Amino acid sequence: MSRPLSGMKVVGKPRRRVDARAKVTGQTRFADDLVLPRMLHCKLLRSPHPHARIRRIDARAALSMPGVKLVLTGADLPIPYGILPVSQDEHALCLSRVRFVGDPVAAVVAVDEITAFEALDEIQVDYEVLPTIADPLEALATPEPKIQPYGEGNVHKKVALEFGDVDAAMAGADHVFEDIFFYQGNTHLAIEQHAAVGAVDPDGKLTLWSSTQTPHYVHRALARVLQIPAAHIRVIAMPNGGGFGGKSDPFNHEIVVAKAALVLGRPVKTCLNREEVFYCHRGRHPVTMKLKTGVKSDGSIVAMDLQTLLDGGAYGSYGVASTFYTGALQTVTYQVPRYRFRGCRTFTNKPPCGPKRGHGTPQPRFAQEIQLDKIAAVLRLDPARLRQSQLAKPHSLTANYMRLGTISLSECIDRVVEGSDWKNRYGKLPFGHGIGIACSSYLCGAGLPIYWNTLPHSGVQLQLDRSGRVTAFCGAAEIGQGSDDVLANLVAEVLGVDPFDIRLVTGDTDLGPVDLGSYSSRVTLMMGHAAIQAAERARDLIAQAVSAKLEVPVARLVFADRRVFDAQDPARGVSFAEAVQVGEAMHGTLGTTGSYRPPESAAKYKGGGVGPSPAYSYSACVVEVQVQPETGWVEVEKVWIAHDIGRALNPVLARGQVEGSIYMALGEALMEEMDYRRLPRHLSAALVHKFPSMLEYKSPTTLEMPEVITYLVEDPDDAGPYGAKEVGQGPLLPVMPALANALYDAVGIRVDEVPITPEKILRALGDRTAHRCGPKSFPFIEWPEPLRVPPPWEGGDGKAQNEGPRRRREGAIVAPDVAQPGLSPHPSTPEGRREKSDETSPAPELPEVLR
Amino acid sequence: MSAVGSFSSHPPTRLSFKLNGEPVEILVDTYKTLLEVLREDLGLTGTKHGCELGECGACAVLLDGRPILSCLMLAAECEAVEVRTVEGLADGACLHPVQEAFADLGAAQCGYCTPGMLVSACALLEKNANPTRAEIREALSGVLCRCTGYLQIFEAVEAAGRKLAAGLPEKTGKTP
Numbered sequence A: 001m002s003r004p005l006s007g008m009k010v011v012g013k014p015r016r017r018v019d020a021r022a023k024v025t026g027q028t029r030f031a032d033d034l035v036l037p038r039m040l041h042c043k044l045l046r047s048p049h050p051h052a053r054i055r056r057i058d059a060r061a062a063l064s065m066p067g068v069k070l071v072l073t074g075a076d077l078p079i080p081y082g083i084l085p086v087s088q089d090e091h092a093l094c095l096s097r098v099r100f101v102g103d104p105v106a107a108v109v110a111v112d113e114i115t116a117f118e119a120l121d122e123i124q125v126d127y128e129v130l131p132t133i134a135d136p137l138e139a140l141a142t143p144e145p146k147i148q149p150y151g152e153g154n155v156h157k158k159v160a161l162e163f164g165d166v167d168a169a170m171a172g173a174d175h176v177f178e179d180i181f182f183y184q185g186n187t188h189l190a191i192e193q194h195a196a197v198g199a200v201d202p203d204g205k206l207t208l209w210s211s212t213q214t215p216h217y218v219h220r221a222l223a224r225v226l227q228i229p230a231a232h233i234r235v236i237a238m239p240n241g242g243g244f245g246g247k248s249d250p251f252n253h254e255i256v257v258a259k260a261a262l263v264l265g266r267p268v269k270t271c272l273n274r275e276e277v278f279y280c281h282r283g284r285h286p287v288t289m290k291l292k293t294g295v296k297s298d299g300s301i302v303a304m305d306l307q308t309l310l311d312g313g314a315y316g317s318y319g320v321a322s323t324f325y326t327g328a329l330q331t332v333t334y335q336v337p338r339y340r341f342r343g344c345r346t347f348t349n350k351p352p353c354g355p356k357r358g359h360g361t362p363q364p365r366f367a368q369e370i371q372l373d374k375i376a377a378v379l380r381l382d383p384a385r386l387r388q389s390q391l392a393k394p395h396s397l398t399a400n401y402m403r404l405g406t407i408s409l410s411e412c413i414d415r416v417v418e419g420s421d422w423k424n425r426y427g428k429l430p431f432g433h434g435i436g437i438a439c440s441s442y443l444c445g446a447g448l449p450i451y452w453n454t455l456p457h458s459g460v461q462l463q464l465d466r467s468g469r470v471t472a473f474c475g476a477a478e479i480g481q482g483s484d485d486v487l488a489n490l491v492a493e494v495l496g497v498d499p500f501d502i503r504l505v506t507g508d509t510d511l512g513p514v515d516l517g518s519y520s521s522r523v524t525l526m527m528g529h530a531a532i533q534a535a536e537r538a539r540d541l542i543a544q545a546v547s548a549k550l551e552v553p554v555a556r557l558v559f560a561d562r563r564v565f566d567a568q569d570p571a572r573g574v575s576f577a578e579a580v581q582v583g584e585a586m587h588g589t590l591g592t593t594g595s596y597r598p599p600e601s602a603a604k605y606k607g608g609g610v611g612p613s614p615a616y617s618y619s620a621c622v623v624e625v626q627v628q629p630e631t632g633w634v635e636v637e638k639v640w641i642a643h644d645i646g647r648a649l650n651p652v653l654a655r656g657q658v659e660g661s662i663y664m665a666l667g668e669a670l671m672e673e674m675d676y677r678r679l680p681r682h683l684s685a686a687l688v689h690k691f692p693s694m695l696e697y698k699s700p701t702t703l704e705m706p707e708v709i710t711y712l713v714e715d716p717d718d719a720g721p722y723g724a725k726e727v728g729q730g731p732l733l734p735v736m737p738a739l740a741n742a743l744y745d746a747v748g749i750r751v752d753e754v755p756i757t758p759e760k761i762l763r764a765l766g767d768r769t770a771h772r773c774g775p776k777s778f779p780f781i782e783w784p785e786p787l788r789v790p791p792p793w794e795g796g797d798g799k800a801q802n803e804g805p806r807r808r809r810e811g812a813i814v815a816p817d818v819a820q821p822g823l824s825p826h827p828s829t830p831e832g833r834r835e836k837s838d839e840t841s842p843a844p845e846l847p848e849v850l851r
Numbered sequence B: 001m002s003a004v005g006s007f008s009s010h011p012p013t014r015l016s017f018k019l020n021g022e023p024v025e026i027l028v029d030t031y032k033t034l035l036e037v038l039r040e041d042l043g044l045t046g047t048k049h050g051c052e053l054g055e056c057g058a059c060a061v062l063l064d065g066r067p068i069l070s071c072l073m074l075a076a077e078c079e080a081v082e083v084r085t086v087e088g089l090a091d092g093a094c095l096h097p098v099q100e101a102f103a104d105l106g107a108a109q110c111g112y113c114t115p116g117m118l119v120s121a122c123a124l125l126e127k128n129a130n131p132t133r134a135e136i137r138e139a140l141s142g143v144l145c146r147c148t149g150y151l152q153i154f155e156a157v158e159a160a161g162r163k164l165a166a167g168l169p170e171k172t173g174k175t176p
C-alpha cells in the first residue's frame, strides 16, 4: 500500500495526542473510576498455600455479616478457560486445588469494599497442603504430583525444530562457541491496578468494563464460562493505566464480577490491590538458555543451536506461544544459515508467566548478543562491525521461513556508532568506564490470531454525517501507547481534516468491529490498514459527489485543511462538512468499513505460526556505564538507540515508546526480579513471593533514568500503514545485552544473567579465572525428535519433512460451547481444541461448601 | 456478626477543608484516607492510586502547597487544610502551563501517573520556575511512571517553567 509521502498534513508531524487533554486534566476514566448506582464491591479470597487441595469452604460466618450479599466459590463457575485454545486450564475460582500463593478460592460481594474485605477473614477454608515445585529443575525431576492434569509430568510443553543439518554445519565451523545464560523473570508493574465492573443492562444483557488490553478475548472467555451468547455480552476496555502485556489474559476477577452482577442484578466492582497484581503476573518467563553458535574465522555464523528452559508458573496462559517465541526470532536479525531450536516450558507453583513487552524474545536476544560480543573478543573483531557484516537480508526468507521486509539495521548501527563515538571509545576508556553494543528485531503484529480463524484481525468502521462529523469505531484497546491517536491520525490524513475532528469509539465489543487487542505490537499496523481502507472508501464516496457538484474530475480533488478542492484551482472547493452533505445527498447515509488480515505465512510446519509477521522492526543500541569495582555499583551514563520504525506516524509518541522501552529494559537489566523463597521448614514449606510490593520490587525512578539519544530511522515498509512499523516493544530488546557488553568493556567481566546486581558484578570480579557470573550448566532434557524443515536455500518449501498430516483445528469462531436460550444449541468446539482438565472431565472431587 | 475492632464500626466524623479553592464540609469515616475521600466520597477520581501503601506516588496531591501521598493521610487529619488536586490545576477550560506542556510533549502516555506528576511539578515550579534537571528529578522522584522513561516529563516541566518564568499569563487558554 504505497502512497506518496510528501504533502502529508498529519502523518509524521509531531502532535499533541488526541487524548492528551483528558489525561492531563485527570478526566481519562480508568476502570476503577467508574461508579454506578447501587454498585456493590467484590474481593477475592486468595490461597495462602502454593499447592493444596481444598477440602472444605465454610462461608456461613461471612454470609451472616451485615452488608455481605454473596459468596462465590469454584463450583459456581465450573467451566475452564484460558487465553490459548490449547491451555484452557484456569477457573475463575479454584475448583478443588490451588496452585500458587494468590490463586483465588472464593469471592465476597458486599455493600462496600471494607465490608467485603473484612468478610474475607470470616471464610474458613480447610486445605490439604501438597508438595510444591519451586523451579524448572524440580519440575523436570518431579513428575508427581502434577500441577496440571495435562502435559508430561510437570513439563507443560516441549518443542524441537531443526532447519538444515546443524551438527554437520557445526562440524565444519572454524570456531564453536557455547554459553549458558539465565534471564530472571520480572513483571509489568503497570501503575494502574487491574479493575473491573460488571453490570446487567436494563434489557438483561451483560456489560463488563475492565482494564484489559484484549477485550475481544475477554468477551470470548465470558461467553464460554458464563454460558451466555456472545452477542449478549458487551466488554468495554477502559483506557489502561499501562499494560505491557500484563492485562492481556482473561482474568479471574473479570469473570467473577460479571457472574456476581448476573446473580445479584446489581453492578459489581473490584479493584485489585498491588499484592494481587503481583499474583496475576503473566510477566516475563525466567529462562535458562544454552546457546551454541558455529562461526567462520571472520565471525560469520554458520549454524546456531539454542535450547531454552522456561519457568512457566502454575498455568498455561500464553506459555506455548512464549516457548516458541524464545526461538522464533533468533534468525531475523543476522543471517543464520542453519538453526536448531529446542524449548521446554515447565509448571511450577508460582504465579503464571506470560507475555511482557518483547514476549519471549528478550531472553534469547540477551544470550545471542552477549555471545556475539564474546565471539568478537575472541576473534579480535569490532563488535559493531561483526554485526554489520552479517545482517539479515531485506525482502528475504529466513532459515525458519520468516518473511522479512525492509531492514534499516545497518543505518541504525551507523547512527549509534557515530553518536557514541564508538570508534574512538570502545576498548579505549579507562578501567571502570565502558560502552557496549547490541542489536535486535521485533514483530509488527503476530501473523496468526490466537484462535484459528480466517477473519480480519482488525476492523474499522466510519460514520459520517452532514455536520461534518466523522466517528471512527474500532475494537482496539488504548493502553497508553496511543492507539486512539493512530486511528484519528490516519483517518484525518486521508479525509483532510484535523485528528481532533474525529470522534473515537474504541475498545467496545458492542460498538466497534473486532480488533484482536493491544498485544504483539500489532495495532498500528493492523488497525492502521483497516482505518486507511475505511477512510479511503469514505473519501471515494464523497469525492464522487463533490466531483459532480464542482464539475471537477475525481482525480483532481484534494482533501486537505478541512476542505475538498480542485488541485488546479484551490479556490474552487467546498468545506469538508459541505462535502459530506453532497456525499450524503448522493449516496444516502454515509458509512464505510475497512479491515485487515496479515498475509499468508511461508512457515508451514507445526509451530511456524509463532514468529511470522507482516513486517519486522530493528534497533541498535549503545550503552555507556561507569562501574565501581569496589562495590559493584553500576551507573548507566548514557544510552544511544536507533530504531528502524518504517515511518513515525507521530514522532512525539514514537520517541516516548522508545524511551519507555529503554527505561523498562534498564529495570530488567539492573534490578527487577520476581523472586520467591521457601518459608522456614518449621513454619511451612510454602513457596512465597519475595517482593509482592512496589517498595521491594525495585524499579527505576526519575533518579536512575539516564540521558537517552533516540534516532528514529525512517525507511517506509510497504507492509505498514504509510510505511509504519512497530515501536512499542522492539527498542527494549537490545538494551540488556548492550549493558552487559558495556560491563565487559568497563571491567572485563561477563555477567551472563539478569538482573545484573552489584553482588553479581563483585562475584564476577572475584572470579579470577573466568571473570564471569552466570549459570554453570544447562540441565539434561530429553528432547523429542525435531521437526526437520530444510531452509529455503536448501530446497525447502516451509514444510517439515518428518511431520504427519496436520488437521487445522476449525472451531467455533465466536463463542464456543454456548447454549443460546430459545435457540438450538451452539455447535460445541471439537475435541482436542482444549486440554483436558481433571476439573472438568471427569468431575473432580469438589470441596464441601457450607453457606 | 461484625469483626471485633472492625474499621467500619466507628462513627463518621465531621471534616471541613478547602478543596481546589472551594470550601468542603462532609462527614467522613474515620478509617478513610484522604485518597478514598477524594475519589469515593467527593467523586474526584482524577487522583489515582497504584499501591495505597506510599510506594508509587500516583496519589500525590498538594496539601497547603506541598505534595503529599493522599493514600498515607487520613482524611480526618485534613481539618482546615487546603488541598489541591489535578482537577484544580486548570482555570476553567484553560489548562495550566504544566498541563499544556505535558500534553504537547508526550509527558502523559497512559496518563495514570500524570496527576501525581503534575501536582508535584506544580509544587516545584511554584517555588522555582527555573529548576535544573537534577532538581526536577529530585522533585518527581517519589512518583513512578512505567510508560515514559521520564525524559519527556522532565522536558515538559522545563518547558512549563520557561513559560512561567517568562511571565506569560499563567493560563494560556489553548485548546483543545
Ligand code: FES
Pocket: B048, B049, B050, B051, B052, B053, B054, B055, B056, B057, B058, B059, B060, B069, B070, B071, B072
Ligand atoms: S497509592 Fe501508591 S503511593 Fe499512594
Ligand code: FES
Pocket: A191, A241, A242, A480, B107, B108, B109, B110, B111, B112, B113, B114, B144, B145, B146, B147, B148
Ligand atoms: S504515563 Fe503511564 S505510568 Fe506514567
